[in-house]
Amino acid sequence: xxxxxxxxxxxxxxxxxxxxxxxxxxxxxxxxxxxxxxxxxxxxxxxxxxxxxxxxxxxxxxxxxxxxxxxxxxxxxxxxxxxxxxxxxxxxxxxxxxxxxxxxxxxxxxxxxxxxxxxxxxxxxxxxxxxxxxxxxxxxxxxxxxxxxxxxxxxxxxxxxxxxxxxxxxxxxxxxxxxxxxxxxxxxxxxxxxxxxxxxxxxxxxxxxxxxxxxxxxxxxxxxxxxxxxxxxxxxxxxxxxxxxxxxxxxxxxxxxxxxxxxxxxxxxxxxxxxxxxxxxxxxxxxxxxxxxxxxxxxxxxxxxxxxxxxxxxxxxxxxxxxxxxxxxxxxxxxxxxxxxxxxxxxxxxxxxxxxxxxxxxxxx
Amino acid sequence: xxxxxxxxxxxxxxxxxxxxxxxxxxxxxxxxxxxxxxxxxxxxxxxxxxxxxxxxxxxxxxxxxxxxxxxxxxxxxxxxxxxxxxxxxxxxxxxxxxxxxxxxxxxxxxxxxxxxxxxxxxxxxxxxxxxxxxxxxxxxxxxxxxxxxxxxxxxxxxxxxxxxxxxxxxxxxxxxxxxxxxxxxxxxxxxxxxxxxxxxxxxxxxxxxxxxxxxxxxxxxxxxxxxxxxxxxxxxxxxxxxxxxxxxxxxxxxxxxxxxxxxxxxxxxxxxxxxxxxxxxxxxxxxxxxxxxxxxxxxxxxxxxxxxxxxxxxxxxxxxxxxxxxxxxxxxxxxxxxxxxxxxxxxxxxxxxxxxxxxxxxxxxxxxxxxxxxxxxxxxxxxxxxxxxxxxxxxxxxxxx
Numbered sequence: 001x002x003x004x005x006x007x008x009x010x011x012x013x014x015x016x017x018x019x020x021x022x023x024x025x026x027x028x029x030x031x032x033x034x035x036x037x038x039x040x041x042x043x044x045x046x047x048x049x050x051x052x053x054x055x056x057x058x059x060x061x062x063x064x065x066x067x068x069x070x071x072x073x074x075x076x077x078x079x080x081x082x083x084x085x086x087x088x089x090x091x092x093x094x095x096x097x098x099x100x101x102x103x104x105x106x107x108x109x110x111x112x113x114x115x116x117x118x119x120x121x122x123x124x125x126x127x128x129x130x131x132x133x134x135x136x137x138x139x140x141x142x143x144x145x146x147x148x149x150x151x152x153x154x155x156x157x158x159x160x161x162x163x164x165x166x167x168x169x170x171x172x173x174x175x176x177x178x179x180x181x182x183x184x185x186x187x188x189x190x191x192x193x194x195x196x197x198x199x200x201x202x203x204x205x206x207x208x209x210x211x212x213x214x215x216x217x218x219x220x221x222x223x224x225x226x227x228x229x230x231x232x233x234x235x236x237x238x239x240x241x242x243x244x245x246x247x248x249x250x251x252x253x254x255x256x257x258x259x260x261x262x263x264x265x266x267x268x269x270x271x272x273x274x275x276x277x278x279x280x281x282x283x284x285x286x287x288x289x290x291x292x293x294x295x296x297x298x299x300x301x302x303x304x305x306x307x308x309x310x311x312x313x314x315x316x317x318x319x320x321x322x323x324x325x326x327x328x329x330x331x332x333x334x335x336x337x338x339x340x341x342x343x344x345x346x347x348x349x350x351x352x353x354x355x356x357x358x359x360x361x362x363x364x365x
Numbered sequence: 366x367x368x369x370x371x372x373x374x375x376x377x378x379x380x381x382x383x384x385x386x387x388x389x390x391x392x393x394x395x396x397x398x399x400x401x402x403x404x405x406x407x408x409x410x411x412x413x414x415x416x417x418x419x420x421x422x423x424x425x426x427x428x429x430x431x432x433x434x435x436x437x438x439x440x441x442x443x444x445x446x447x448x449x450x451x452x453x454x455x456x457x458x459x460x461x462x463x464x465x466x467x468x469x470x471x472x473x474x475x476x477x478x479x480x481x482x483x484x485x486x487x488x489x490x491x492x493x494x495x496x497x498x499x500x501x502x503x504x505x506x507x508x509x510x511x512x513x514x515x516x517x518x519x520x521x522x523x524x525x526x527x528x529x530x531x532x533x534x535x536x537x538x539x540x541x542x543x544x545x546x547x548x549x550x551x552x553x554x555x556x557x558x559x560x561x562x563x564x565x566x567x568x569x570x571x572x573x574x575x576x577x578x579x580x581x582x583x584x585x586x587x588x589x590x591x592x593x594x595x596x597x598x599x600x601x602x603x604x605x606x607x608x609x610x611x612x613x614x615x616x617x618x619x620x621x622x623x624x625x626x627x628x629x630x631x632x633x634x635x636x637x638x639x640x641x642x643x644x645x646x647x648x649x650x651x652x653x654x655x656x657x658x659x660x661x662x663x664x665x666x667x668x669x670x671x672x673x674x675x676x677x678x679x680x681x682x683x684x685x686x687x688x689x690x691x692x693x694x695x696x697x698x699x700x701x702x703x704x705x706x707x708x709x710x711x712x713x714x715x716x717x718x719x720x721x722x723x724x725x726x727x728x729x730x731x732x733x734x735x736x737x738x739x740x741x742x743x744x745x746x747x748x749x750x751x752x753x754x755x756x757x758x759x760x761x762x763x764x765x766x
Contacts, residue, residue: 001439001675002367003668069366245754260757262743265750272749273690276683277662284665287366299661306658354654355647363630363644 003283009073016074019050020081026332029082033190033335038155040084047078047085048117056095061107062115063095068224072231072286079235082335084191086120086153088346092228093221094121094161101170101209101217109206110159110172122157122175122182124148124197128167128222129348137164137171137199143179144171144199152346154195155184159205162197167218172206173199188338220289223296225347226304227285233311233343234275234282236336240318241271243333247322258321267317274310281306301357305350311340368668374439381447384418392454402535402560404457404488412456412488420444421456422486425466430483438674449620460529461485461492464608465538468555472596472604481536481557493531495539495558495582496605498524503744505540506550506602510584512541517591519543519556521564521584527738531567531580534560540601543594553601557593564588574730575714609740619660619667622691625698625728626660629653632721633705643705652701659694663687682753689745692735699729 005013024032024043032041047053055071057063071092078085095114098107113119126149127136137146144162151160160180162171175182179200187194209217245268248259258264285303288295315337319326326333344350358364370378391414393407403409415421416432423441425431434440448455466485469478484490501508510523521541531537537558544552560567564587569577596604633644633653643649670687673680702725703710712719713726736742750756 001370001668001672003665003672004366004676006366245756249756256760257757260759262747262759265754265756265759266743266746268754268756269689269746269749272682272753273686273746276686277659277666277690279683280665280669281658281662283366283669284661287368291366291368302654302658302661305654306662309655309658351651354651354658357654357657358650363634364650 003280005069005073005283009070012070013073013077015050016052016077017080019046020077020083024081024083026082026335029084029191029335030332032084038184038193043083044085044120045117047083052078052085052087053091053117054115055091056099057111057115058099058107061111063111067286067291068092068227068289069283069286071224072227072282075228075231076235076238076282079232079336079339080239082191082236082239082332082339086156086192088225088228088232089123089151089153089157089161090114090117090119090121093123093125093225094159096224097123097161097170097208097217097221100220101213102206106172106206106208119159120153120157122151122154122160122195122197123221123225124151124154124160124162125218125222125225125347126150128163128218129352137162139164139169139171140201142204144173144202144204146199148197148199150185150346151195151197153193154182154197155193157182157195160197161208162199163214163218168211168215170208170214170217171204172208173202174205177202177205179203187342189335189342191335191339192342219297222347223289223300226300226353227282227289229343229346230282230285230300230303230307233307233340234279236339236343237271237275237307237311237314237318240315240333240336241268241275244268244271244318244321251323264321267321271314271317275314278307278310298357298360301348301353301360304347305353305357308344308350308353312344315340370439370443374443377440378443378447381420381444382451384420385447385451385453388414389451389453394454402491402533404491408454408457409488411454412486415456416486420448422462425470425482425486429470429478430486438671442671445620449624457486457488459491460494460538461490461536464494465492468538468595468604468608471607472555472600476592477557477595490536491530491534492536492538493528493534493560493580493582495525495528495531495537495541497527499526503741506553508540508542508553510539510541511545512543512554512556512589514543514591515588518588519591519593521556521558521587521589523584525582525584526570526579528567528580528582529578531560531582532569532577536560537582538595540605543598543601547599550602551599553605554598555595555601555604556589557595558587558589562587562589572730572734574727574734576727619664619691622660622663622694622698625695626657628721629656629698629702629705632702632725636705636720638707649701649705652704656694656698656701659690660698663691663694682749685745685749685753688739689742689749692732693742696729696732696736699725699732703729 051064052074054063055066059065075087078087098110135147135149137144137148158175160173162173179202181198183196185194185196248264249257251258282303285299288299319333325331393411412421419432419434422431423434424436427433462485466482469482498508512519512521537560540553541556542552543554564585566583568581570579570581571577572579634642636643670680670684706720709718710725713723751758
């Protein structure tokens with residue numbers, strides 16, 4: 001029985017945190033995200049040199065062949081730093097889908113570029129969880145038609161991974177292919193790019209898997225994506241808690257540091273009391289993805305749903321601990337507040353995820 | 366991360382299962398409690414069998430009547446898991462075996478160990494805990510009940526409250542102020558007091574659930590020998606504190622939460638209203654699923670805490686949240702059980718149409734007691750922020766004057 005991070009995972013976390021702290025602190029993030037075109041100043045390239053892009057990719061294709069728990073540790077650290085990095089789609093969902101459903105030739109074709117970081121993938125999975133009127137992609141005569149919303153990493157992607165036909169087909173599409181239009185969407189979170197894609201008779205570079213294979217790969221990629229979003233919320237929440245405690249220990253009012261008032265201490269304690277059990281849930285869901293397959297989907301749904309509830313509580317409470325200064329742009333706290341706000345909605349808002357968890361457990365039809 | 370227990374432990378698990386399968390018919394049913402200061406005969410007999418096989422008093426040395434196995438946390442967890450999942454009695458529990466015995470093993474004299482540990486673990490001697498007082502709740506170290514030296518004895522005068530099972534206990538362990546001149550924490554001693562001592566009066570204290578598991582205990586110059594002290598005079602606070610953390614974690618077991626959730630799912634699938642199952646109400650179902658997230662988080666959290674114990678590490682701030690969060694989740698589970706039953710959820714005390722023996726109501730109230738007892742939620746938040754996050758204590762009012 002060993003429910004803890006390994007030494008290697010602890011090392012990955014400390015390496016990443018040190019890198020982000022020294023090379024990409026929030027003041028640097030602030031400069032980078034001011035660029036509306038999404039230029040990240042080489043941050044992603046540098047992170048790829050640390051091996052971030054290839055965590056889940058087999059060694060034969062240039063990756064380090066680790067598990068989702070390692071990826072979750074990385075996601076937590078990236079969010080802790082507020083790093084502008086296309087981790088969700090490019091480093092997690094696309095590799096998971098390719099490893100699950102790609103033929104040997106397809107894997108050899110695409111995985112090395114993913115592992116090195118030269119390939120960036122926008123995964124158009126939003127409609128699987130939440131399809132707005134007018135959105136959705138269908139296949140006619142072997143080509144893609146339609147619209148996909150909220151594609152994470154979309155503006156900077158050179159490929160798109162597009163689940164269609166209710167998740168029974170998975171299309172790998174070149175971003176430069178005919179009939180592709182990519183429109184940048186502006187969310188509250190400036191640390192990550194989002195796009196709306198239009199396909200007009202767009203040719204597909206590769207279909208991944210047959211019907212069964214694509215369906216399974218789509219579910220695996222959703223499970224993994226949800227765990228990673230939960231880890232992202234964990235990291236962002238943890239950072240705001242740290243900042244709140246540090247601020248409470250130096251800010252004085254009524255001739256005392258405000259961290260000596262029980263009203264403030266109890267806010268901090270409440271944040272910890274939510275955060276720490278939630279961390280255990282994220283770890284377990286990530287572990288289950290690789291080692292307890294029968295629990296993978298339900299734990300991923302719960303991890304994403306639960307972190308989507310406690311994350312917003314923590315980032316708002318941390319902001320309140322800061323008082324008025326926390327509400328300002330200059331304090332930078334809002335980068336994490338906004339990141340959590342976006343994470344909560346991606347790949348299914350908590351109510352929808354819980355409903356699916358009830359179905360998965362056979363409690364409703 | 367490796368969540369397997371390994372072959373040695375799986376073999377042990379098989380042994381435990383085989384024991385339970387072979388002997389569970391002899392296990393006492395729930396509710397067989399205490400009479401005249403002893404556990405019920407059926408419980409004592411069962412306890413004897415458990416000790417003989419190492420499923421109770423497992424790590425208590427043989428010379429004090431225990432099984433004498435070396436401490437192995439995983440084996441203890443496996444026993445707990447298997448007995449819980451089989452719904453079979455764990456034998457004699459309560460504050461004697463759980464709190465006093467570990468205290469005596471660490472701080473007691475040889476004579477105290479010989480005299481008390483055996484009867485306590487066998488269920489022949491029931492104990493109550495004399496800590497809280499009317500004026501000393503959250504500020505426990507402020508207890509005022511005096512123990513005044515008189516020859517070879519102490520004379521006890523004062524009052525204790527929230528004394529679980531005092532009316533059926535033979536003995537009390539508790540905190541008494543022996544050093545009137547010493548500072549608050551340094552003035553206390555840990556004493557063992559026979560409940561039949563002249564000058565002790567027990568009055569039951571009925572709680573909001575309608576039960577009387579608590580009492581008030583009044584002391585009027587009750588005379589006990591000075592040899593009844595555990596440790597030295599003035600060391601009582603330190604000695605008592607060692608077992609308080611243990612009590613807090615007892616109050617919020619993840620296994621209990623998990624069981625509560627399963628009962629709630631069963632209830633919502635079975636109970637019907639307006640022609641459909643309660644489970645088919647999207648609003649109540651969402652509440653259930655929210656609680657499931659929290660129960661899962663506490664379950665995996667307890668695995669994380671167990672891992673830290675196995676490695677002999679202090680898991681830091683994460684260990685301090687168990688009581689606060691666990692008791693809250695438990696209370697909310699029972700609140701949803703009541704809401705799932707709606708107007709019928711209010712039925713109580715054996716009323717016609719009452720469901721599950723009124724358990725959802727009694728547990729809803731009882732878990733509110735748990736949120737308050739063993740250090741209130743607010744005290745827990747002080748502990749988390751002070752010991753866990755390094756935030757300062759609230760300055761004392763007189764320091765500002």
